[in-house]
Structures are given as C-alpha cells and as structure tokens.
Amino acid sequence: MNEPKKRGRGYPVLLFQLVVANILVAGAVTATLYGIFTRLMENYFTKLMHEFDISPTKLNEMFTSSVEQSLWWGIGVALALGIVLSLLLTKTLLRPISKMVRATEDIAQGDLSARTPALKGELGTLSWHLNDMASALERQEEGRQQLLRDLSHELRTPLTNVKGYIEGLEDGVFKVGPEVFGVLNSEVRRLNDLIDDLSELSFTEELSGGLQRELVDPKQEISAVLAAHRARMVESDFIVHVRERGTPKRLFADRKRLNQVFNNAISNMVRYSRIESPSETGTHGEILIDWTKNQRIIICFENPARAIPANDLDRLFDRFYRVDKSRSGKSKNVGLGLAIVKRLVNAHGGKVWVEQSGGLFKLFVALEIDKEKTQGAPEKPVAA
Numbered sequence: 001m002n003e004p005k006k007r008g009r010g011y012p013v014l015l016f017q018l019v020v021a022n023i024l025v026a027g028a029v030t031a032t033l034y035g036i037f038t039r040l041m042e043n044y045f046t047k048l049m050h051e052f053d054i055s056p057t058k059l060n061e062m063f064t065s066s067v068e069q070s071l072w073w074g075i076g077v078a079l080a081l082g083i084v085l086s087l088l089l090t091k092t093l094l095r096p097i098s099k100m101v102r103a104t105e106d107i108a109q110g111d112l113s114a115r116t117p118a119l120k121g122e123l124g125t126l127s128w129h130l131n132d133m134a135s136a137l138e139r140q141e142e143g144r145q146q147l148l149r150d151l152s153h154e155l156r157t158p159l160t161n162v163k164g165y166i167e168g169l170e171d172g173v174f175k176v177g178p179e180v181f182g183v184l185n186s187e188v189r190r191l192n193d194l195i196d197d198l199s200e201l202s203f204t205e206e207l208s209g210g211l212q213r214e215l216v217d218p219k220q221e222i223s224a225v226l227a228a229h230r231a232r233m234v235e236s237d238f239i240v241h242v243r244e245r246g247t248p249k250r251l252f253a254d255r256k257r258l259n260q261v262f263n264n265a266i267s268n269m270v271r272y273s274r275i276e277s278p279s280e281t282g283t284h285g286e287i288l289i290d291w292t293k294n295q296r297i298i299i300c301f302e303n304p305a306r307a308i309p310a311n312d313l314d315r316l317f318d319r320f321y322r323v324d325k326s327r328s329g330k331s332k333n334v335g336l337g338l339a340i341v342k343r344l345v346n347a348h349g350g351k352v353w354v355e356q357s358g359g360l361f362k363l364f365v366a367l368e369i370d371k372e373k374t375q376g377a378p379e380k381p382v383a384a
Contacts, residue, residue: 018093022086023079030075037071096123100130112138143319150319154194158187198336211254211347218251218258218289218299219244225262229270238273238283238303240266246291252370257344264337265363269303272361296350298366305361316354317342341365 096119106114112134116127165184168174219242226233226240233240251258266287273283285303308316319339341363345352350367 018090019083019086022090023083026079026082026086030078034071034075096127100127103134104130107134107137112141151198155191158190161187211257213252213254215250216253216255216258217248218262218297219248221255221259222262222266222287222289222299225259225266228263229266232270236270236273236283238270238285240269240285240287242287242289244289244291248289248291249297249369251297251367253348253367257347261341261344261365264341265301265365268337268363269301272305273303293366296366296368298364301363301365302360304359305356307359308356308361313354313356317352338363 096117100116103114103116115134116130118124119127162184165174165180169176169180174180222242226242232238269285273285283304285301288300288302290298290300317338319336342352345365345367348367350365352366353364355362355364
C-alpha cells in the first residue's frame with residue numbers, strides 16, 4: 001500500500017485573501033468618502049458663487065483641481081499604509097494558526113507530544129480542543145503499548161510453564177502421569193480463558209448500538225448468576241444476600257450483556273472476599289438493588305476485602321490491571337473482568353464506580369430506567 005505523501009506548505013492563500021479583503025473594504029470606504037467630499041465641495045462653491053455673485057473663474061478650477069489632487073495623494077498614501085498595516089496585523093493573526101498547523105502535522109507524523117500554544121478567544125477554544133485531542137491520542141497510544149506489554153506477559157507465563165514441562169518430559173525429568181497432564185491442562189485452560197476474555201473485550205470496545213434490548217428483571221438475573229457460582233461460594237464459605245429497596249421494576253436492556261456484567265461482578269466478589277473476623281457463619285456479602293433514585297437503578301455489590309491503595313482504585317477498570325502485581329504470574333485472573341463490566345455498562349448508557357470503607361469493597365453499577373419502554377411492565381411488591 002502506498003503511503004500518503006506529505007502535503008507541502010503551499011501558498012499563503014488565507015493571508016492573501018485577508019489582505020485583499022481589507023484592501024477592498026478600505027477602497028470602498030475611501031471611494032465613498034471621496035464621492036461625498038467632492039459633492040459637498042461642488043455644492044459649497046456653487047452656494048458661494050450665488051451668495052457673493054462670483055462668476056466661475058480659472059482660479060476656482062485650479063483650486064478644485066488642487067483639492068482633488070491632494071485627495072488622490074491622500075487616498076494613495078492611506079491605501080499604502082492600510083496595505084502594510086493589514087499585512088502586518090494579518091501575519092500576527094495567522095502566526096498562531098500556523099503553529100496549530102505545524103502541531104497537527106507533527107501529530108499526524110506520530111509525535112503525539114506536540115501541542116498548540118495557549119491562546120484567547122475563539123482561537124483559544126480551537127487550541128484547547130486540539131490539545132485535548134492530542135492528549136487523548138497520547139493516552140490511547142500509551143494504553144495500546146501497555147496492553148501489548150501486559151498481553152505478552154500474560155501469554156509468556158503459561159507458555160513458559162508448558163515449554164518447561166515438555167522439555168522435562170523429553171529429558172526424563174518428569175514422568176508421564178495425571179499430575180503432569182493436570183498442570184498442562186490447567187495452563188491450556190488459562191490460555192483459552194485469556195483468549196476468550198480478549199475476544200469479549202474486543203467485542204465490548206465496538207459495542208454501541210448493537211445491544212439486543214428487552215425487558216429484564218435484574219433480581220432474577222442476579223439470582224441465576226448466584227446459582228451458577230454456588231459451588232465456588234460453598235467451597236470458599238461465602239454467602240451473598242440480595243436485597244431490594246423501593247418499588248422493583250424491569251430494565252430495558254440486553255439480557256446477555258447484563259448477565260455478563262452481573263457474572264463478572266459476582267465473580268469478583270467471590271474471588272477477592274476476605275474473612276476479617278473468622279466465624280462459624282463464614283463470609284457475608286450483599287447485593288443491594290436500589291430503585292429509589294430518580295430515573296435510574298443503582299446496584300451495589302459489597303463484600304469484605306483487603307484495603308486497596310487509593311492510587312489503585314481509579315485503575316481497577318484498566319485492562320490487565322491487578323493490585324497484587326507480585327501474583328500476576330500465578331493468579332488465574334488476568335485483570336479483564338472489571339474492564340469488561342465498565343464497557344458493557346457504558347454501552348447501556350450507565351456508569352460504574354468503586355468505593356471502599358470499613359473493610360468493605362463496593363462496586364456500583366448505575367443504569368438508566370427507560371420509562372417509555374417499561375411503562376407497561378407489571379411492578380412487583382417488595383417482600384417485607
């Protein structure tokens with residue numbers, strides 16, 4: 001594929017247009033003033049001749065010619081000064097625009113650190129938006145590079161393990177048996193899960209108007225996801241209580257994608273729950289479905305967990321980000337669950353955020369309620 005040729009500087013068309021426009025305006029004003037002045041001069045001399053009974057003479061003609069000549073000289077000098085001043089002022093005006101052009105060319109060539117100068121007025125607004133766009137592109141590029149680094153790291157660990165076992169089998173260090181096959185199978189499953197998560201993340205990046213919306217009961221979907229996680233919850237002695245506040249309704253949402261949001265959120269609860277004060281009743285988490293907010297539903301997934309540094313809280317939704325980096329090679333979690341949750345919630349026009357207090361980690365999912373779509377849906381009373 002042929003690369004696009006870099007566009008040259010070209011002629012200063014805008015400078016030429018502005019100067020010509022100023023000349024035309026100055027010429028029009030000067031011609032108007034000249035016409036008015038000559039007309040007033042003729043009327044003035046005519047009135048003088050009638051009032052003082054003066055007949056037209058050669059002196060009057062000379063005076064009129066002298067005045068007209070002075071006018072033309074004055075017009076010429078004014079136009080010359082106007083052109084020079086217009087050229088200087090126009091160049092001053094276009095200088096920041098030229099800097100913006102150079103900055104955009106640098107950005108197009110891959111220098112995402114290029115910025116336009118800070119200005120005032122309309123040019124200042126344009127400069128701010130260009131810099132904001134450049135910053136967004138720079139962040140996107142940094143994210144892409146970080147994604148490649150993280151992805152290579154996530155792939156390297158299981159592949160290194162598989163390679164080590166294969167070489168061990170070839171050298172006779174390991175014997176063929178259930179234990180070896182179990183490890184190899186585990187690493188292959190890990191790779192497969194990573195590929196599935198990446199595929200899902202790629203799909204959610206492009207998801208916008210492709211949602212298959214229908215009326216969905218959030219509590220029913222959450223209960224179904226909890227049932228699917230029952231075995232893991234029993235194994236880790238983790239109990240989740242589901243509560244509703246306000247008058248329950250139904251959401252107009254994509255059932256499959258909403259189910260995935262709940263699945264990732266509950267999986268996150270089970271994986272990172274921690275017993276701060278061990279008891280016979282195990283660890284308790286809570287899912288609160290709040291219908292009392294105007295025009296929206298807020299679902300809070302709450303579980304006891306180890307405190308997360310404040311700097312890490314804002315990055316929990318980043319791809320491949322994990323708080324405990326020392327276990328990145330051992331954990332089955334690749335750090336994509338919350339990233340997928342955020343993108344799916346955003347695709348529904350909602351918002352997601354996290355909070356922590358008193359040894360509790362809280363994941364909030366806020367979704368808008370479409371009253372027109374849910375108007376005909378029956379409402380269920382809340383059990384006391």
